[in-house]
Amino acid sequence: MGAPLRKIIALAAMLALAGLSPAIADEAKPFTDAKVVNLTILLPPPPAADSMQTKSEIAAVLALQVERTPEELKHAQADDEETVWRFGGELFGAKFDKAKLPKFAAFFDRIIETEAAVVDPAKKTLGRLRPHLVSDLVRPAVEPSKSGSYPSGHTTLGTLEGIVLANMVPEKRAEIMARAWDYGHSRLVVGIHYPSDIEMGRISGTVIAETIMRQDDFKAEFEPAKAELRAALGLN
Template identity: 55%
Template sequence: MRRFSASLVFIIITALSVVSAPTHAKGAEPFISAKEIDLAKLLPPPPASESSQTKAELGEILTVQVTRTPEMVARAQADAVENIGRFSDILGPRFNVENLPKFSAFFARVVSSEGAVVDAPKKFWQRPRPYLASDLVKPVVKMTASGSYPSGHATAGTLMGIVLANMVPEKRSEIMLRAREYAHNRIVAGVHYPSDIEAGRIAGTLIAANLMTREDFNAEFATARAELRKELGLTDDKLKKEK
């Protein structure tokens, strides 16, 4: 198992910057930024590179790697995008983001908020990705130049899941399970440690809680929710009866 020196890690990360960039919603204005949620003060620091925890987590990644099926790989690759459309298998065939312009624009801002908050702590901690710690790790998605901790995808998946579940509480359990799978698929893909994922889930929850206190968010949420529920054939009267 090969360990890279700090200088070599820096060189590799710099070179990877031309390979791929974070897949945040381009052009969408975030609701909040790192100035309002400073994750460097709210999250514990990531495990040190040579710590027993990091070594154990690397072992978990390698175990997943040798047991992942072609179907798991395909799912992880499809989940590489940060897009609310990845929840389509939960909401059914009537869910088509192309038919939901207000809903789509709203979630573009939600996803953009993840990047606006998470990019700063990634740069602050600069945790090297698992494939930089060991050449035994074989990623199945594009490698990225960003830090590993916290996971932006886990943050985005948790955030999208919470917001979507509040729109369609009839499917809350299924939506949150899908959000959890979405985050875990970053381990399947070989690009994150388990502690990155856990921190991302905490970050996504913190961002969601903050957004729900904002008037601009709640106004757009109500409009997007109404559009979605109409498209899905759901009514609030039906929801009240089920409660």
């Protein structure tokens, strides 16, 4: 048995004794979860599938399906990527490089896990059917999902990322928050959400941001991530 293999086995044994696997040890930990930010209590219940509001919202989705330009569709399809790199790439350009931003990347891994920890349980409980599962006239332009539609997870994450990034780079606050708005709108353009899903996603992202920004662990990781990003972007 070679020395590298013995080291790997030894590391795995140490992690096992600690009750961890290598995969679990590397996982990002959310800053909060659905026990703290319970969206099923904070948000109004979604409209029923046969309600006038849902019918009106489906009509809005269908209108976008006809009116969207090829450029708008391409942009919205690219926004299906649920990462801070997609969110911020158009804002910050080539300097926004994951390989050169390890502290920032690790911090935003926790942001992404936070959105999932809060939103996924709420989606399961609230159980709103996606537009294409209510009307066969709706044809999603991204991979169809059968998970709950309400609130929009992409929009929640985009809003959360936008608020945090705007606090890191206040010089571009207007552009960052416009991008957050656009990131949510992309979910309508591709026909995978209702307008009210997007609205509730924006509310959810704001509530999550306001909750975690008060926490000591958030503050401790925010400052180094901010400094690293600003240095990479050439900002004082």
